[in-house]
Amino acid sequence: xxxxxxxxxxxxxxxxxxxxxxxxxxxxxxxxxxxxxxxxxxxxxxxxxxxxxxxxxxxxxxxxxxxxxxxxxxxxxxxx
Numbered sequence: 001x002x003x004x005x006x007x008x009x010x011x012x013x014x015x016x017x018x019x020x021x022x023x024x025x026x027x028x029x030x031x032x033x034x035x036x037x038x039x040x041x042x043x044x045x046x047x048x049x050x051x052x053x054x055x056x057x058x059x060x061x062x063x064x065x066x067x068x069x070x071x072x073x074x075x076x077x078x079x080x
Contacts (some may be wrong), residue, residue, distance in 0.1 A: 001055055002044040005038050037067060047071050049075045 003011075013034045020028050040051040048069040056064035
């Protein structure tokens with residue numbers, strides 16, 4: 001489901017933290033670092049949409065997430 005950036009922050013961090021022990025080289029985040037991925041100044045977007053979040057849920061529990069932006073690019077014929 002789609003979710004707001006701040007609304008989803010704790011759930012996303014719980015998913016990330018659960019993955020750390022099983023993934024060599026994946027660092028545990030220190031307090032405050034979780035907000036770094038939410039920085040989305042409009043001046044730095046270069047035509048991309050605002051940052052969006054989708055949560056994957058199973059039985060009401062968040063089990064995955066993605067944060068993404070889109071940038072529609074059309075050619076001269078008007079096709080994406």
